[in-house]
Amino acid sequence: MEVSALAAAPTAARAGRAPGLDLHELRLLERTTTRLAAALTVRAAVDVTLAAVQEALGATSCTVFLLEDGPPGPGGAPGAVLVPAGDGVLGAATAPPPRLALDDPAPSAEAARTRRPVLLRSPEELSARFDHAPSARLVAAGERSWAVVPMLTDAGLIGVLRLGLPREGSLDETQLLLAATLASQCACAVERARLLDAARAAAGEARRAEHRYRTLAAAGRLDLFTAGAGGLGSDLPGWRGLTGRDGDLRGTGWCADVHPEDLPAVLAEAAAAAREGRAGTARLRLRTPAGWRWVSATAQPVRADPDEPGAPVLEWVGALDDVDERVRAARRARGLQLLTAALSTATTRAGVVDAVLGACSALPGTARASLTLVEEGRGPGGVVAVHRLLRGGRREHLVRADLRSGDLARDVEACAAAGGWYPCGPGDADELPAWVRPVYLEALADGDAAWAVLPLATRRHRLGGLVIGSTESTVPDQDERSFLLALARQVADALERVDLLERELSTARVLQQALRPGPLARVPWLRAHRATTTSAGEHVGGDWAEVVVVDADRVAVVLGDVMGRGARAATVMGVVRAQVRALALVDPHPAAVLRGLDAAADAAGGEDIVTLAYVLLRRDGSALAALAGHPPPLLRGARGARYLDLPAGPPVGAVLAGGGDDGDGDGDDSGGGPRARAQVRALRLEPGEDLVLFSDGLVETRARSLEDGLEQARAHLDGPGGAPLPELVDGLVATLGGGVPVDDDVTVLAVRRDGAAVL
Numbered sequence: 001m002e003v004s005a006l007a008a009a010p011t012a013a014r015a016g017r018a019p020g021l022d023l024h025e026l027r028l029l030e031r032t033t034t035r036l037a038a039a040l041t042v043r044a045a046v047d048v049t050l051a052a053v054q055e056a057l058g059a060t061s062c063t064v065f066l067l068e069d070g071p072p073g074p075g076g077a078p079g080a081v082l083v084p085a086g087d088g089v090l091g092a093a094t095a096p097p098p099r100l101a102l103d104d105p106a107p108s109a110e111a112a113r114t115r116r117p118v119l120l121r122s123p124e125e126l127s128a129r130f131d132h133a134p135s136a137r138l139v140a141a142g143e144r145s146w147a148v149v150p151m152l153t154d155a156g157l158i159g160v161l162r163l164g165l166p167r168e169g170s171l172d173e174t175q176l177l178l179a180a181t182l183a184s185q186c187a188c189a190v191e192r193a194r195l196l197d198a199a200r201a202a203a204g205e206a207r208r209a210e211h212r213y214r215t216l217a218a219a220g221r222l223d224l225f226t227a228g229a230g231g232l233g234s235d236l237p238g239w240r241g242l243t244g245r246d247g248d249l250r251g252t253g254w255c256a257d258v259h260p261e262d263l264p265a266v267l268a269e270a271a272a273a274a275r276e277g278r279a280g281t282a283r284l285r286l287r288t289p290a291g292w293r294w295v296s297a298t299a300q301p302v303r304a305d306p307d308e309p310g311a312p313v314l315e316w317v318g319a320l321d322d323v324d325e326r327v328r329a330a331r332r333a334r335g336l337q338l339l340t341a342a343l344s345t346a347t348t349r350a351g352v353v354d355a356v357l358g359a360c361s362a363l364p365g366t367a368r369a370s371l372t373l374v375e376e377g378r379g380p381g382g383v384v385a386v387h388r389l390l391r392g393g394r395r396e397h398l399v400r401a402d403l404r405s406g407d408l409a410r411d412v413e414a415c416a417a418a419g420g421w422y423p424c425g426p427g428d429a430d431e432l433p434a435w436v437r438p439v440y441l442e443a444l445a446d447g448d449a450a451w452a453v454l455p456l457a458t459r460r461h462r463l464g465g466l467v468i469g470s471t472e473s474t475v476p477d478q479d480e481r482s483f484l485l486a487l488a489r490q491v492a493d494a495l496e497r498v499d500l501l502e503r504e505l506s507t508a509r510v511l512q513q514a515l516r517p518g519p520l521a522r523v524p525w526l527r528a529h530r531a532t533t534t535s536a537g538e539h540v541g542g543d544w545a546e547v548v549v550v551d552a553d554r555v556a557v558v559l560g561d562v563m564g565r566g567a568r569a570a571t572v573m574g575v576v577r578a579q580v581r582a583l584a585l586v587d588p589h590p591a592a593v594l595r596g597l598d599a600a601a602d603a604a605g606g607e608d609i610v611t612l613a614y615v616l617l618r619r620d621g622s623a624l625a626a627l628a629g630h631p632p633p634l635l636r637g638a639r640g641a642r643y644l645d646l647p648a649g650p651p652v653g654a655v656l657a658g659g660g661d662d663g664d665g666d667g668d669d670s671g672g673g674p675r676a677r678a679q680v681r682a683l684r685l686e687p688g689e690d691l692v693l694f695s696d697g698l699v700e701t702r703a704r705s706l707e708d709g710l711e712q713a714r715a716h717l718d719g720p721g722g723a724p725l726p727e728l729v730d731g732l733v734a735t736l737g738g739g740v741p742v743d744d745d746v747t748v749l750a751v752r753r754d755g756a757a758v759l
Helices: 003-008 023-037 042-057 107-114 123-130 136-140 173-214 237-243 253-257 263-276 324-345 349-361 405-418 426-431 437-445 478-514 566-586 590-604 706-717 725-737
Strands: 061-072 078-090 118-120 145-153 156-165 221-228 280-288 291-303 313-322 366-375 383-389 395-399 450-457 462-470 526-533 541-551 554-565 610-618 622-628 634-637 640-643 681-684 690-694 746-753
Touching (some): 023 173, 042 078, 042 156, 042 173, 061 107, 078 107, 078 156, 107 156, 118 123, 156 173, 173 478, 221 237, 237 253, 237 280, 263 280, 263 291, 291 324, 324 478, 349 366, 349 383, 349 462, 349 478, 366 405, 383 405, 405 450, 405 462, 426 437, 450 478, 462 478, 554 566, 554 746, 566 590, 566 610, 590 610, 634 706, 690 706, 690 725, 725 746
Antiparallel strands (some): 061 078, 061 156, 145 156, 280 291, 291 313, 366 383, 383 395, 526 746, 554 610, 622 681, 634 640, 690 746
């Protein structure tokens, strides 16, 4: 029965059924999860969810309301409203739903306030609970009951999912479970899409800021001058106006206005130009009443004979340009580029902190920088930690025991509302919070002249603050503030991104830990040993190997391999492993098990490639073996090691489920239908002989072909038998893996029939 039919007729299809999702519903959830993973916008995530809800529950209408900031309330703080997402609703007979305040007397608002589902089983119950008759349009569209399910994530409420149903009674327990699961998946996809939107917006703002700073209007020509062996030969009225100087600038008098860090390089360039008879150029900072300002100086030699390159130089004629805005723009652009490049590769909070402090150190006049952040997992609500870059490049990390995370979040909110704080000198200390003020005064005593205190805030989180201390005693203009705020937004988005990534990695680690293989089953008449390694730093991959006990006289020796690595491959591996166990207990014949796996893969509609080696072994040593796209096992006995003569066959799911002659000569086709999975071979395992199964990662790498790897594995085992199985298996892995780059997961399973206990 289709899922939509089950949802439309719960009394008939679900009568007497225990709560829980059936196979059709689980497949629907699997498809929906896959589609939501590919949804990169809020609109796409909502559309996938609405389609799934309508298919699964037979809803007449489906609506997703998302929680948004609304207009300010009576206290001035922004309110919260539920806004229909996308087109608002699936169901052509209904009008677009309105925006809802959380205090509205409506089912959707109540579900958002209480964060609990609201079920309305009839029009009469809707009227009784919410004191109004149901919309005539809804009833005319055939709706007789309703359900509203909150959409929640770890970050809180994202919105609500509203359903209109063509039957009285609303949702039963199983349907409510399905609706809540779809709402949760949609909430996670919407949150991820919003973070991606924020990252795109931040990147766009960074590009616009860089372009703006690169195209700031160049300052005009400041002065023309002459110079000779005794120094400057003419006055500089433009210089005087810029610096406010009254004294004589000729000779070396101008040197008093140049930044001490720049003067040695300027004098060295002048001496070199005079010595070599060439043009000289320099860029330097001048002391002005508003702070240091960049100028550019160029001087050309005037020779006694202009047509003779080697003629003596009589004097230099030069020009001064005010290039302060161009220099600062170039440094800002470089700072944005460095930060963007570093943040793009940061996957942890520590990486973000390193990237931010490194980028801040390259900003003009930066003396220090610090990040004050709420860090989770260390006490209720987290603790406040400070990461500092001090003068001389020294790093410092400390925990602020005197500051609570709630107080920091409140101050960040105030800082964001003010567009940042920009104190300059002791007189501006009063505008800073109490916990920042003493640190600021200490920095002033250490040589800082001004600070920029910037909020690290995203749409949903108040993460902390970014402080940049400067040696230049100037209050930033609007362009400078826009640049600093854009930088802070990039940092906040990066912190939120890595926090989300760390939560996802934590979930993957839990999944991987749950899917680790357990110990091999103990069989009195069989010894077995398994070795497994994974690639690319993954905790678990797509390989598995096990011994399935069918009964006292039979076991199934299995080794499978799911193409790929990581959580996805591990999940598919867990599903197929469970299927093999179940099928082996029903009918352990290799053809029956492989046909069952083909049928399951075909029904699931999956595209994962799974290969398998399966051997049904009896106590007396007789065995039946089959392969599904897998390398053949090795049989190691008194005559050396050889590969079993087994056709590889197609991978699981690549053939239609069905029967045919199973190839063992006993006439048992275990089913009927097209000739599929017919390559089953009989063999015998004598006492003391070893059967070795392995994944292709053991024998095939980028540096070694499959044929060479197979021969190396055979040659390694082609010797006297009797060695302990752990020594045999681990030696094989070490020999073929030593010095060769690991491209794939590697799993090896060896069994020996000798009646001893399992090693």
